[in-house]
Amino acid sequence: MFYKYIKTVLPDEGGTPYERKDVKIAMLPGDGIGPEILNEAARVLNALDEKFEMEWADVGGAGYAAHGHPLPEGTLKLAKEADAILFGAVGDFKYDTLERSLRPEQAILGLRKNLKLFANLRPAILYPELAGASTLKPEVVSGLDLLIVRELTGDIYFGQPRGHRSAPDGAFEGAREGFDTMRYAEPEIRRIAHIAFQTAKKRGKRLTSVDKANVLETSQLWREIMIDVSREYPDVKLDHMYVDNAAMQLVRAPKELDVIVTGNMFGDILSDAAAMLTGSIGMLPSASLDEDNKGLYEPSHGSAPDIAGKGIANPLAQILSAAMMLRYSLNMGEQADRIEKAVKKVLADGLRTGDIYEEGTKRVGTKEMGDAVVAAL
Numbered sequence: 046m047f048y049k050y051i052k053t054v055l056p057d058e059g060g061t062p063y064e065r066k067d068v069k070i071a072m073l074p075g076d077g078i079g080p081e082i083l084n085e086a087a088r089v090l091n092a093l094d095e096k097f098e099m100e101w102a103d104v105g106g107a108g109y110a111a112h113g114h115p116l117p118e119g120t121l122k123l124a125k126e127a128d129a130i131l132f133g134a135v136g137d138f139k140y141d142t143l144e145r146s147l148r149p150e151q152a153i154l155g156l157r158k159n160l161k162l163f164a165n166l167r168p169a170i171l172y173p174e175l176a177g178a179s180t181l182k183p184e185v186v187s188g189l190d191l192l193i194v195r196e197l198t199g200d201i202y203f204g205q206p207r208g209h210r211s212a213p214d215g216a217f218e219g220a221r222e223g224f225d226t227m228r229y230a231e232p233e234i235r236r237i238a239h240i241a242f243q244t245a246k247k248r249g250k251r252l253t254s255v256d257k258a259n260v261l262e263t264s265q266l267w268r269e270i271m272i273d274v275s276r277e278y279p280d281v282k283l284d285h286m287y288v289d290n291a292a293m294q295l296v297r298a299p300k301e302l303d304v305i306v307t308g309n310m311f312g313d314i315l316s317d318a319a320a321m322l323t324g325s326i327g328m329l330p331s332a333s334l335d336e337d338n339k340g341l342y343e344p345s346h347g348s349a350p351d352i353a354g355k356g357i358a359n360p361l362a363q364i365l366s367a368a369m370m371l372r373y374s375l376n377m378g379e380q381a382d383r384i385e386k387a388v389k390k391v392l393a394d395g396l397r398t399g400d401i402y403e404e405g406t407k408r409v410g411t412k413e414m415g416d417a418v419v420a421a422l
């Protein structure tokens with residue numbers, strides 16, 4: 046058997062993976078709004094009854110600036126030895142001209158690959174209070190509760206060969222060309238399929254596999270394996286959707302979808318689209334898990350350089366990522382519930398950062414939002 050199940054996707058069936066008092070969290074703030082929002086998540090965690098050891102380290106552009114590399118050795122070591130990782134965001138346009146291996150984004154890609162975090166869970170839940178903040182009509186999104194299961198360590202993101210060269214053949218032979226390789230091995234597809242089916246089994250028992258099997262060989266294999274694995278989950282209804290149609294269905298009738306399973310690149314794109322259904326990408330947390338329930342937790346958004354340093358970023362995706370960490374990797378479901386209830390309460394109380402602001406609500410900054418969540422715990 047080349048895969049194991051992620052125990053924490055099934056919290057009610059799992060044991061106690063870690064001794065609570067020994068929990069060590071690697072805190073990796075990164076760039077832009079990363080430090081601002083991670084700080085709020087740390088305050089929320091510190092306000093719980095549990096005691097966590099938190100160790101902070103540079104990553105991304107901050108890693109490059111301080112240590113000459115976006116994923117400094119010490120940061121990777123810390124991430125490996127910690128029980129869980131809470132990650133802010135990386136990226137800054139000032140590093141866009143660096144060679145690829147030194148760009149901030151390599152830090153998150155390197156962590157995912159090094160720690161074998163192949164299963165990325167990106168829930169898109171619409172809090173009823175935010176129905177008006179979505180760009181879609183309230184009746185299209187109200188009650189939305191969608192989960193995207195994105196494969197995270199394969200696909201065109203990591204496929205070799207890749208690079209720049211002189212085109213070896215074709216109409217543009219001799220011209221400069223850039224190329225990447227989309228690839229998936231059967232075991233990679235199988236293990237993410239199991240995660241998706243198990244998750245769907247615990248939810249609405251509907252799984253939509255998104256691919257581009259009408260064009261791509263990789264997707265054809267993906268679809269074959271999804272169908273094969275589905276035989277082990279007769280109570281989950283599997284259907285297939287081409288990615289272009291999935292993009293359309295996400296904005297046409299998102300509530301018809303329950304769990305989506307897809308590859309790395311399609312998942313990246315679709316999860317940003319799904320984010321907007323919830324009002325703002327600032328509301329979307331995520332979990333990236335390995336086979337043994339070790340996880341990295343981060344908001345689905347980036348470092349938002351356009352609003353960095355202004356104290357206005359929405360910290361809720363980061364705070365909700367901390368809640369996911371407690372539930373999935375640290376077996377502290379009750380504490381996770383407390384955080385999620387507190388977030389609901391501050392939204393019900395009408396507090397909004399700029400990205401989810403509507404008339405009649407109270408506009409607050411990052412820190413005030415963090416304060417309110419702490420107070421509501």
Ligand SMILES: NC(=O)c1ccc[n+]([C@@H]2O[C@H](COP(=O)([O-])OP(=O)(O)OC[C@H]3O[C@@H](n4cnc5c(N)ncnc54)[C@H](O)[C@@H]3O)[C@@H](O)[C@H]2O)c1
Pocket residue numbers: 078133134135136137138150153326327328343344345346347348349350351352357358359360362400
């Ligand atoms: N996992 C990551 O660390 C990650 C993810 C995505 C993008 N990035 C990087 O982030 C940088 C910026 O990328 P981008 O602009 O395409 O995407 P982005 O997600 O950083 O920002 C997109 C838009 O959403 C807004 N936004 C994002 N998070 C918000 C929040 N919490 N509160 C309020 N508004 C928020 C931003 O202000 C911006 O207008 C790039 O360097 C990119 O590579 C990193």
Ligand SMILES: CC(C)[C@H](C(=O)O)[C@@H](O)C(=O)O
Pocket residue numbers: 136150153154313345347
């Ligand atoms: C920053 C980038 C490498 C990353 C990705 O493409 O996976 C981001 O967009 C995400 O969604 O986490």
Ligand SMILES: [Mg+2]
Pocket residue numbers: 313314317345
């Ligand atoms: Mg993305």
